[in-house]
Amino acid sequence: MNNELKVPVIIPLTIGIIAISFSSIFVKWSEAPVSVQGMYRLLFTLLLMLPFVWKQFQLLKKISFKDAALLLLSGTFLALHFLFWMGSLKLTTVASSTILLSLQPVFVMIGAFIVFKEQTSKAAIIGMLIAITGAIMIGWGDIGISAQHIKGDLLSILGTVVVAVHMLIGQKLLKSIPATLYSFTVFLSAVIVFFVYNAFLNIPMTGYPGKEWGIFLLLAIIPTVFGHVLFNWLLKYVTAATISMAILGEPVGASLLAYLLIGETLTVTQVIGGAIVLTGLYYFLQNTRKQKRNKPPAPIKKPVTVVPIVKKG
Template structure:
């Protein structure tokens, strides 16, 4: 990483990215279209914008084997499920509850990395994980007092977090030998196909929506996807992955503030307390994970097909 080659202070694009991804929940709430349609067009419009940057890399697809092809399809399917579950949760619970629970993603990634790769973590990081989970329980407990619908939304958000963790773990493995931009394009394409099949199977209309909805689909692609996740991917050329990971702590804060301003959503004392505990636990967890990574010497890996930043999803 070479911070000096960046012409502007790192915190400027980082803040832009945090604000951009915070708007994702607001756009989903504003839309009356089914979440499967929102997710499909969000990624489809992103694919169209990415096309000029990836078509020259298409030749690398001829070099992948059947196992890698299967993993790419699986990663794309998990990404589609993530959008279905998480965007669906926003229709049932508050933006704050959904995004705070989604921010538990590093915890599930750590658990999955231990199961799949036997990657170990420090006791301090485990303590942070447990604190964050305690906060998540407090959020759910607070939602019990509101309605059963809110609890269903919390569960959907947790399911969305689990599947996106699986998606990230597959990406971690594939990106050792796969161009990052082409990887993103491929899994987005698979996710769009999965959404299309889902909508056709359930007879969910994919056309005939008013102009307002098409505007929201486009906003979802441009703001939280391009100016959020794609911007974070670009920043990985200049800062560490741990720095980008810390940005997830900013999303629930930004999304909650925007939900208060644009949607009039408010939180109970239990939810505020649980949210604060989740963020504190995650901060402690990520800080100790970063310290452990600094002490660990990475094993040699096969050279990638071409250079590119490692992709982070959410």
């Protein structure tokens, strides 16, 4: 399998960042319950993906029970992420919600070290800390200004934790499952979780005006297909921590869009913070690439120790 990306990684990362930056705007525009938004967002995404993934369905027969359980678990955590984070947008500003979501690399890096023993260079950690500092500055003026904002902040933090778990599970599963098939099965699992949630709480799943259906479709096409699906595909080539770090660009794009489209103001502190985020992001990605380039390939030494043992008989 060729794990070498054919284009510079910054290109798909930039497309993904711009796409997911629109997510919070669409959520703000919608008046439907967030669980309904999340369900139809992923359902429409499944329909869009179907022509590209149906030929891979035969591979589902080869998936072990353990991997199937992990796929369901990953989908459950993705549904929880949408439920918590999209819910936070109803209670706090776009800047505050996306800022706290951008702390995701902290949880991913800790989880990757515990689960995969994944090492991160000191330079990359410095870049991450710089970016997180800038991210905090972006929403500093809005965070915790009222009880409602505090509740929204807490929901965003919960959404950050569960999406970090979702990404770490994905990093493991994508070693043996094609990216498109992984995304499809995980989204399907999340849709089922949302359906059960809505049915259990008697949340209406039909009867919404045309405007809402248009928003559901936009949520599927822009931030999901060109955002989350793209990032899932990129996990084949870069680590979950790198994807999480790239998503730090979302607060910058989302805050700018919120200013232009829904009238949420930006302070000087938020503008400076955005510049710091991008600086830290660039520094992190550069040092992550250098770390991979300088790391000697593990299999080189293996034949040296194995060959004498094989020839012994």
